[in-house]
Amino acid sequence: MPCIQPDLSQDYSDFIIRYFSFSQTALTFNSSAPGFSQGQTAESCFSVISSQYAVYHMPLAETLPLTLNRFSYPSIPKLYTLLDTSSMESSGILTAFAQPSLALRGRGTLIGIVDTGIDYKNPIFLGSDRSTRILGLWDQTEEGPGIMMGNILEDIPYGREYTREEINRALEAEDPFSVVPSRDESGHGTLLAGIAAGNETDSASFTGAAPEAFLAVVKLKQAKQYLRDYYLIPSSSEAYQENDIMMGIKYLLLVARRHRLPLTILISLGTNMGSHEGTSPLARYLDTVSAFPGVVTVIAAGNETGYSHHYFGTVEADEEFEDVELRIASGEEGFTMEMWTQEPELFSVGFLSPTGELIGRIPNNSPMEQRITFLLEDTVIYLNYQVAEFETGSQLIVMRFVRPTPGIWRLRVYNSLYLKGAYHLWLPAHGFLSEDTFFLRPHPDTVITEPGNASLPITVGAYNHRSGGIYIHSSRGYTRLGRVKPDLAAPGVDVEIPSSSGLSPIRITGTSAAAAHAAGAAANLLSWAFRNGSFSYMNTSIAKTFLIRGAERNPVFTYPNREWGYGTLNLYNAFLRMRE
Numbered sequence: 087m088p089c090i091q092p093d094l095s096q097d098y099s100d101f102i103i104r105y106f107s108f109s110q111t112a113l114t115f116n117s118s119a120p121g122f123s124q125g126q127t128a129e130s131c132f133s134v135i136s137s138q139y140a141v142y143h144m145p146l147a148e149t150l151p152l153t154l155n156r157f158s159y160p161s162i163p164k165l166y167t168l169l170d171t172s173s174m175e176s177s178g179i180l181t182a183f184a185q186p187s188l189a190l191r192g193r194g195t196l197i198g199i200v201d202t203g204i205d206y207k208n209p210i211f212l213g214s215d216r217s218t219r220i221l222g223l224w225d226q227t228e229e230g231p232g233i234m235m236g237n238i239l240e241d242i243p244y245g246r247e248y249t250r251e252e253i254n255r256a257l258e259a260e261d262p263f264s265v266v267p268s269r270d271e272s273g274h275g276t277l278l279a280g281i282a283a284g285n286e287t288d289s290a291s292f293t294g295a296a297p298e299a300f301l302a303v304v305k306l307k308q309a310k311q312y313l314r315d316y317y318l319i320p321s322s323s324e325a326y327q328e329n330d331i332m333m334g335i336k337y338l339l340l341v342a343r344r345h346r347l348p349l350t351i352l353i354s355l356g357t358n359m360g361s362h363e364g365t366s367p368l369a370r371y372l373d374t375v376s377a378f379p380g381v382v383t384v385i386a387a388g389n390e391t392g393y394s395h396h397y398f399g400t401v402e403a404d405e406e407f408e409d410v411e412l413r414i415a416s417g418e419e420g421f422t423m424e425m426w427t428q429e430p431e432l433f434s435v436g437f438l439s440p441t442g443e444l445i446g447r448i449p450n451n452s453p454m455e456q457r458i459t460f461l462l463e464d465t466v467i468y469l470n471y472q473v474a475e476f477e478t479g480s481q482l483i484v485m486r487f488v489r490p491t492p493g494i495w496r497l498r499v500y501n502s503l504y505l506k507g508a509y510h511l512w513l514p515a516h517g518f519l520s521e522d523t524f525f526l527r528p529h530p531d532t533v534i535t536e537p538g539n540a541s542l543p544i545t546v547g548a549y550n551h552r553s554g555g556i557y558i559h560s561s562r563g564y565t566r567l568g569r570v571k572p573d574l575a576a577p578g579v580d581v582e583i584p585s586s587s588g589l590s591p592i593r594i595t596g597t598s599a600a601a602a603h604a605a606g607a608a609a610n611l612l613s614w615a616f617r618n619g620s621f622s623y624m625n626t627s628i629a630k631t632f633l634i635r636g637a638e639r640n641p642v643f644t645y646p647n648r649e650w651g652y653g654t655l656n657l658y659n660a661f662l663r664m665r666e
Contacts, residue, residue, distance in 0.1 A: 092131060093244040094229065102142075102328060103139070103161055105136070130144045138371065139367055146312055155470065165313060167326070192296025195616075197279075200352075204270050205270050205273070206257075210292075211284065222337070223266070224337045225245055233247050252266055274598065277598075281295065282294055282295055282352060283296050283297060296605075296609035302338050302342070307326075308324065316486075350381075350609045353386065356535025358390065358515040364569075372385070373540050376540075380625070382612060382626045382629045384543065384544045384601050386546060388538055389557075390533035392558055395516070398511075409496045410499060418520050432503035439463055443463065453472075453473075456468070466489065534561045534563050544629070546576050549600070549650075552580075560575070574634065574653065574655050580593055581593065611632060636658070636661070636662065
């Protein structure tokens with residue numbers, strides 16, 4: 087049955103399932119698991135994301151403990167974090183504004199942002215008539231009626247939507263928050279919106295990339311506690327659920343259709359969980375949406391370079407095993423580590439603790455989660471082998487470290503079926519882990535965060551537009567199987583927008599800012615395409631091709647490459663290339 091409000095309830099668990107194959111087996115491999123032996127229970131329900139995906143809600147008491155032998159890996163929502171830690175000229179955007187035929191400034195388009203909300207009072211989001219350019223703001227954190235359209239494919243059964251009219255009334259009120267109480271506590275979403283679509287200030291010292299575009303904004307709710315517990319996410323970290331991000335994208339599409347506007351979607355969230363090949367439900371949904379005419383999707387590449395969270399290793403045919411050294415910080419309460427191989431390779435693992443206790447080779451022939459304890463330590467490791475992961479066919483090994491002893495751990499990797507002997511290991515993304523927990527011999531590449539490995543969206547790395555160098559933490563590609571990512575690099579170091587108070591500006595560094603630049607550039611392309619009429623069918627693939635053709639390339643480098651993709655964003659060059 088459809089749902090009312092379980093998305094917000096801590097008493098319900100959420101699972102992402104294939105909607106067109108809505109069935110028990112889409113959610114669980116074990117038909118005898120609680121709540122599934124008779125199919126849907128009286129207390130369970132579902133809400134639809136698209137014609138491909140739905141969110142299935144079950145009473146939490148029926149789903150705990152959450153294990154991969156009971157529920158399929160992709161059905162458990164992954165948790166995502168924020169990707170941040172004078173620029174428009176470097177992007178060729180001001181040059182395009184200077185040409186009368188190209189000075190479209192995002193006019194007649196919609197930029198949609200799924201993030202932490204927006205400071206709707208900031209004057210950089212007002213039109214020339216001083217009314218808001220925000221056409222819709224969906225706050226997932228508020229209890230409300232949701233957005234009920236009378237159609238299960240369009241209904242959004244939780245949160246509260248604020249329309250343009252309501253926001254305008256709030257702006258006229260003595261206390262705006264008494265009318266529209268939604269706030270952007272972190273400021274991250276406001277920064278992205280400002281870079282992508284902020285007005286030019288009176289002093290002309292600031293302009294967004296598409297200052298006349300309309301905005302639609304989603305304020306994500308924080309992840310439910312049971313998922314934070316499962317993934318061992320620190321209480322101080324901001325974490326957002328995969329299914330909530332997918333629902334946010336659904337909302338942006340609804341607003342675009344409601345106002346009949348072409349849409350640029352900006353996603354500046356990421357995770358190290360997943361195949362790093364764009365196979366997660368969120369990545370696949372973005373691939374589907376990216377193919378729609380009039381929709382361009384832009385994703386931040388992540389800020390993982392330099393944090394030593396990735397290891398790439400091989401176990402040769404004549405070797406019994408390889409030891410992977412992992413330093414765990416004092417005070418680290420726990421984390422989840424994933425190991426991915428290329429099918430049909432098959433591996434198994436053992437552990438050597440800092441005190442020298444050896445857990446020998448653990449056979450990979452059991453689908454059950456294994457609980458590993460140590461004689462002289464408080465550490466518990468939950469180990470789960472997926473010999474053929476649901477979406478990829480690759481072997482996946484998930485290791486959850488609880489109360490790990492600080493010091494140098496050794497993961498002993500054994501090859502059970504040698505072809506090339508290669509495997510990847512990823513620790514959680516920066517923000518979900520202590521900076522003093524890392525691999526001692528890391529591999530610097532293949533650290534694009536999900537969903538940046540999705541095939542069709544434009545994935546954007548960051549560079550310093552003042553020095554011309556790549557941002558030190560901008561995630562490097564390629565994908566796990568060698569597909570080119572990132573696609574482009576854009577300015578992403580110390581990018582500022584004016585604050586709503588008019589005092590000191592607020593600043594952002596990271597691929598979030600770079601992606602916001604690219605989203606604004608994409609909105610300008612859409613504005614030109616729909617005004618021109620020749621490319622009214624423009625989608626993400628077409629926009630990506632135009633931007634790649636116009637990218638600036640340093641003759642010192644070979645392109646594409648793992649840091650810059652196909653070069654640096656230059657919107658004006660993209661238009662010039664169309665004449666050739």
